[in-house]
Amino acid sequence: MKTNFATTRTRRSDLTSRHKTFGDFFCLVCRNFVSAEAALSGVHNRNHCPYCLSSRHLDLYEAGDRLSACKARMRPVALTLKKTSKKYNQPNQGEMMLIHICNECGQLSINRIAADDDIETVFEIFEGSRKLNAEMKALLTQADIAILEAGDNRLVRERLLGRSWN
Ligand SMILES: [Zn+2]
Numbered sequence: 120m121k122t123n124f125a126t127t128r129t130r131r132s133d134l135t136s137r138h139k140t141f142g143d144f145f146c147l148v149c150r151n152f153v154s155a156e157a158a159l160s161g162v163h164n165r166n167h168c169p170y171c172l173s174s175r176h177l178d179l180y181e182a183g184d185r186l187s188a189c190k191a192r193m194r195p196v197a198l199t200l201k202k203t204s205k206k207y208n209q210p211n212q213g214e215m216m217l218i219h220i221c222n223e224c225g226q227l228s229i230n231r232i233a234a235d236d237d238i239e240t241v242f243e244i245f246e247g248s249r250k251l252n253a254e255m256k257a258l259l260t261q262a263d264i265a266i267l268e269a270g271d272n273r274l275v276r277e278r279l280l281g282r283s284w285n
């Protein structure tokens with residue numbers, strides 16, 4: 120996990136007004152300032168922190184609707200591949216995604232990994248997902264989410280290291 124020193128000089132009052140305009144936020148877990156600008160992250164509707172990858176339960180029906188009343192912390196638990204058309208039946212296709220679970224209500228959510236997300240932290244989540252308890256595994260199975268496992272080590276490394284940084 121890295122600390123972002125670049126933003127420490129920005130005044131909090133500036134950030135508060137930015138929050139209203141852009142959806143920027145301070146991470147509830149690591150306290151870093153997170154910019155929601157799509158130019159930095161490459162994704163819209165940013166929910167998770169690029170440093171510790173924690174998120175908040177903000178959306179109810181679809182990404183970015185911000186209608187959830189829960190607002191609790193969501194922790195990253197594992198990686199998965201986005202489901203693509205089964206037409207060609209090729210293994211290991213689809214964008215690599217991050218799975219979050221809400222600490223409060225147990226809601227699962229699958230999110231795009233942003234361009235500026237910390238690679239080491241993503242890898243730590245992948246490593247940690249091998250030790251998920253039976254309850255967590257059952258939840259994922261119920262939701263029809265297949266997580267990336269030990270055998271996918273090479274795939275995960277390739278996806279993370281081969282990422283473009285533009
Ligand atoms: Zn954070």
Ligand SMILES: [Zn+2]
Pocket residue numbers: 176189190191221222223224225226
């Ligand atoms: Zn929740």
